[in-house]
Amino acid sequence: MQRTGFAKAECPVARALDAIGDWWSLLIVRDAFDGLRRFGDFQRNLGIAKGMLTARLRKLVETGVLEQVAASDGSAYQAYVLTKRGHDLFPIVVSLRQWGEAHLYARGEPHSVLLDQAGQAVGQLVLPSKSGKPLSWADTKVRKVATRRR
Amino acid sequence: MQRTGFAKAECPVARALDAIGDWWSLLIVRDAFDGLRRFGDFQRNLGIAKGMLTARLRKLVETGVLEQVAASDGSAYQAYVLTKRGHDLFPIVVSLRQWGEAHLYARGEPHSVLLDQAGQAVGQLVLPSKSGKPLSWADTKVRKVATRRR
DNA sequence: TGCAACTGGTCTCATTATAAGACCAGATTG
DNA sequence: CAATCTGGTCTTATAATGAGACCAGTTGCA
Numbered sequence: 001m002q003r004t005g006f007a008k009a010e011c012p013v014a015r016a017l018d019a020i021g022d023w024w025s026l027l028i029v030r031d032a033f034d035g036l037r038r039f040g041d042f043q044r045n046l047g048i049a050k051g052m053l054t055a056r057l058r059k060l061v062e063t064g065v066l067e068q069v070a071a072s073d074g075s076a077y078q079a080y081v082l083t084k085r086g087h088d089l090f091p092i093v094v095s096l097r098q099w100g101e102a103h104l105y106a107r108g109e110p111h112s113v114l115l116d117q118a119g120q121a122v123g124q125l126v127l128p129s130k131s132g133k134p135l136s137w138a139d140t141k142v143r144k145v146a147t148r149r150r
Numbered sequence: 151m152q153r154t155g156f157a158k159a160e161c162p163v164a165r166a167l168d169a170i171g172d173w174w175s176l177l178i179v180r181d182a183f184d185g186l187r188r189f190g191d192f193q194r195n196l197g198i199a200k201g202m203l204t205a206r207l208r209k210l211v212e213t214g215v216l217e218q219v220a221a222s223d224g225s226a227y228q229a230y231v232l233t234k235r236g237h238d239l240f241p242i243v244v245s246l247r248q249w250g251e252a253h254l255y256a257r258g259e260p261h262s263v264l265l266d267q268a269g270q271a272v273g274q275l276v277l278p279s280k281s282g283k284p285l286s287w288a289d290t291k292v293r294k295v296a297t298r299r300r
Numbered sequence: 301t302g303c304a305a306c307t308g309g310t311c312t313c314a315t316t317a318t319a320a321g322a323c324c325a326g327a328t329t330g
Numbered sequence: 331c332a333a334t335c336t337g338g339t340c341t342t343a344t345a346a347t348g349a350g351a352c353c354a355g356t357t358g359c360a
Contacts, residue, residue: 010260010262091248096166114292115293140265
């Protein structure tokens, strides 16, 4: 049976997961944010099977997250770079990073850190409200789309 | 071959994906944010196979995202509720939602919306900086953990 | 120029994960 | 107490993944 898809879901979370919610896509995107651009760079850094990488890159290009361009070093090879849509994944990668940092490391266990241009660790993502106080899960609610009656 | 794992990665993004980056976990968490708590609720709402749901719930409980408690309606059944660690996934779910809303719907196509308590659609997640101007991908850089020399 | 190594793939195969649904014991309802 | 509901387990068929052989075109270098 084919893996269940959510491409037609009315919930944006489900559609997003359908597009980039597999085991590899967000790691490829993370590497792209880190400046990797060539097939071999991704393959070596992730230790991913080549066939998998080919399939994932192809899907990410189809989805408009990555774009294939000529390599900037003058060679005849191609590079994969983030599009606007790909750069918009930044908050997703950052939120995953911050949750992982907070909950998946033992005290003192080293991990990579996201820095600003001054070399300072960045703060937490926040969901602003009009009052100025950030919204938490307890302050929000999802309004579902009206289900078509029949 | 076993699916590649990232539980030991020094990158928090990879560890987070290892914990909750499969096809179903974040949808279960999304439903939990929406107030679903019982096995049957999740199973019906997601259309997930029961065996899958059993496995996913078990892993989420092991990871400390969900907790099994007695159902609040006085029956002998159990419920699955978000822990603190689970509630901390809120920014991840919101960032996925916002990216999906921005990029995966045709103009005018309906989707669910996240509202604050006043019934207003919430704003965008931001990564604050000292200057007050939110940080973008272009303003940040990952500092890797020093690789052990040998 | 000529050859070895590199690059970016494709293809095959063995293994694992997923989807679908039959089945089941205990709880609940009427 | 019989029927149904709940929360699972188990089996089976199919799809996805991981590992690596293989290959054509590109590049580096003697």
